[in-house]
Amino acid sequence: MINFEYARASDVADAVRQLAGNPAAKFVAGGTNLIDLMKMEVERPTKVIDINRLPLKQVEATAVGGLRVGALVRNTDLAYDPLIEQRYPVLASAIMAGASQQLRNMASTGGNLLQRTRCHYFYDTAMPCNKREPGSGCAAITGHNRMHAILGASEACIATHPSDMCVALAMLEAKVHVTGASGERVIAFADFHRLPGDTPQRDTNLDAGEIITAVELPPQGFATNYTYLKVRDRLSYAFALVSVAVGLELKGDTITQGRFALGGVAHKPWRDPNAEAALRGQPANATTFARAAQVLLKDARGYEHNAFKIDLARRCIVRALTQAARGMPQSQSSKKIM
Amino acid sequence: MERSRVGARDKALVDKSGKQVGVYARTNDAGAFAWGTLRNPRALLAIQVDGFIMISDDEIGSGTAAFSVPVNLTVNGTRHALALDPRTTLLDVLREHLDLTGTKKGCDQGQCGACTVLIDGRRVNSCLTFAVMHDGAQITTVEGLAKDGTLHPVQQAFIDHDAFQCGYCTPGQICSAVALIAEGRARTAEEIRELMSGNICRCGAYTNIVAAIQQAMGRS
Numbered sequence: 377m378i379n380f381e382y383a384r385a386s387d388v389a390d391a392v393r394q395l396a397g398n399p400a401a402k403f404v405a406g407g408t409n410l411i412d413l414m415k416m417e418v419e420r421p422t423k424v425i426d427i428n429r430l431p432l433k434q435v436e437a438t439a440v441g442g443l444r445v446g447a448l449v450r451n452t453d454l455a456y457d458p459l460i461e462q463r464y465p466v467l468a469s470a471i472m473a474g475a476s477q478q479l480r481n482m483a484s485t486g487g488n489l490l491q492r493t494r495c496h497y498f499y500d501t502a503m504p505c506n507k508r509e510p511g512s513g514c515a516a517i518t519g520h521n522r523m524h525a526i527l528g529a530s531e532a533c534i535a536t537h538p539s540d541m542c543v544a545l546a547m548l549e550a551k552v553h554v555t556g557a558s559g560e561r562v563i564a565f566a567d568f569h570r571l572p573g574d575t576p577q578r579d580t581n582l583d584a585g586e587i588i589t590a591v592e593l594p595p596q597g598f599a600t601n602y603t604y605l606k607v608r609d610r611l612s613y614a615f616a617l618v619s620v621a622v623g624l625e626l627k628g629d630t631i632t633q634g635r636f637a638l639g640g641v642a643h644k645p646w647r648d649p650n651a652e653a654a655l656r657g658q659p660a661n662a663t664t665f666a667r668a669a670q671v672l673l674k675d676a677r678g679y680e681h682n683a684f685k686i687d688l689a690r691r692c693i694v695r696a697l698t699q700a701a702r703g704m705p706q707s708q709s710s711k712k713i714m
Numbered sequence: 715m716e717r718s719r720v721g722a723r724d725k726a727l728v729d730k731s732g733k734q735v736g737v738y739a740r741t742n743d744a745g746a747f748a749w750g751t752l753r754n755p756r757a758l759l760a761i762q763v764d765g766f767i768m769i770s771d772d773e774i775g776s777g778t779a780a781f782s783v784p785v786n787l788t789v790n791g792t793r794h795a796l797a798l799d800p801r802t803t804l805l806d807v808l809r810e811h812l813d814l815t816g817t818k819k820g821c822d823q824g825q826c827g828a829c830t831v832l833i834d835g836r837r838v839n840s841c842l843t844f845a846v847m848h849d850g851a852q853i854t855t856v857e858g859l860a861k862d863g864t865l866h867p868v869q870q871a872f873i874d875h876d877a878f879q880c881g882y883c884t885p886g887q888i889c890s891a892v893a894l895i896a897e898g899r900a901r902t903a904e905e906i907r908e909l910m911s912g913n914i915c916r917c918g919a920y921t922n923i924v925a926a927i928q929q930a931m932g933r934s
Contacts, residue, residue: 408839408842411842411843415823476827478827478838478912479839481836709904
């Protein structure tokens with residue numbers, strides 16, 4: 377690890393001021409991803425600003441009936457918050473599907489959004505990687521790419537976003553509150569993470585100099601018909617091959633509103649408005665679910681080791697929609713997929 | 715040397731002959747000395763190893779102390795006032811600075827759980843956090859669990875159930891299990907397995923570990 381200057385920020389304005397004009401500075405909150413990357417010298421900040429003393433640790437009701445989650449709320453605290461468990465159980469479930477309890481105890485809400493890909497070649501500084509070193513090439517396209525993207529990838533990068541929490545936040549249409557030198561702004565969740573295109577070094581649309589202060593949940597939590605289904609190489613403590621977050625509103629057997637987002641398949645949590653339109657007004661049955669999966673996956677493309685994920689994703693979508701429609705969400709402790 | 719970035723509070727870093735080298739140190743807003751870096755941050759490592767000294771207008775001192783950040787940690791009830799290189803992980807402070815070698819370094823990447831300790835009662839991977847981030851915190855390691863010569867119920871249960879073979883993961887397993895019981899979320903064996911999945915045992919003692927935790931849960 378290279379040496380760095382360590383500083384503490386006392387409030388949001390102080391944090392923004394300390395970051396301003398220093399592209400080699402980084403904020404640290406939980407540090408579970410940043411410190412790992414610093415050890416590998418994938419991240420080489422010369423200044424690390426500790427934001428753990430900022431007053432961003434509350435889960436509060438919003439005026440419109442949603443919740444505002446402070447950026448420093450730890451993943452465990454968010455998953456176990458009674459309001460989250462009751463009103464946004466898909467979010468609690470997705471958080472508990474990720475990492476380990478030790479990591480969830482450290483990891484922050486804001487940091488979860490900003491974690492980097494777990495592509496092996498991104499971590500291996502001996503290999504080319506356009507995300508780590510723009511212009512050096514992508515070792516994953518012709519390398520071991522079992523974990524990699526089947527949707528929205530580019531010739532420059534086929535990495536996936538590793539978060540489970542973000543898949544639920546995408547489905548819930550959360551909003552990301554950020555503050556920079558020029559003030560505050562709100563970013564829709566769908567616009568927060570980027571596709572790789574020819575700039576895979578940029579994971580998000582957070583500007584240099586900005587800090588995430590909160591994640592806002594809209595009132596609709598899909599607390600009755602939801603699921604978070606995650607399929608991975610181990611039963612626990614592994615990144616998703618494919619995951620699906622679902623929220624349905626039903627009237628009898630008819631879907632009045634249906635949303636689903638996929639994790640493990642793209643550079644960002646993946647939603648498709650056409651696939652969700654294929655659910656609306658339709659009976660909640662296998663035929664409807666298969667059609668929605670087909671729409672979402674119509675442009676999917678596999679590489680040497682991950683082509684299986686296209687069919688796996690199709691099956692996961694159908695299974696997850698079925699779980700949600702039945703009101704039988706996936707248990708994250710019993711691994712049995714019903 | 716990029717002189718333009720050196721301000722009034724900065725101190726020039728020179729070698730023993732008084733010749734300036736291309737780095738400097740300064741106080742930051744927290745009032746602590748920290749490394750400053752210019753062109754080649756890697757050079758800092760060489761300078762520490764080679765024993766360069768740092769001088770300012772009015773003092774001459776050994777570099778290492780001046781580059782460190784003050785931090786207070788209470789470990790197993792004992793308060794320690796430390797001055798640390800900010801890169802030092804909590805794990806390395808425990809093992810290398812405080813000689814508390816019960817906490818183990820396995821992967822050093824947050825993947826194995828051997829380094830699990832409790833910070834203010836919560837289980838964390840001590841390899842993935844800088845000690846300077848925990849000024850004022852209460853740390854509990856495996857050495858702090860037994861009280862007055864009596865093993866913690868989780869320690870006793872691990873012995874009763876032969877819940878280890880080589881023992882390397884055991885301090886992390888035990889600290890993790892102590893926190894798991896305090897969290898109060900695991901009731902069934904499968905819930906214990908899921909919430910203990912951050913602790914790997916390559917000997918495969920999992921069956922006995924779960925049995926030990928179930929015994930300790932019954933007692934607490």
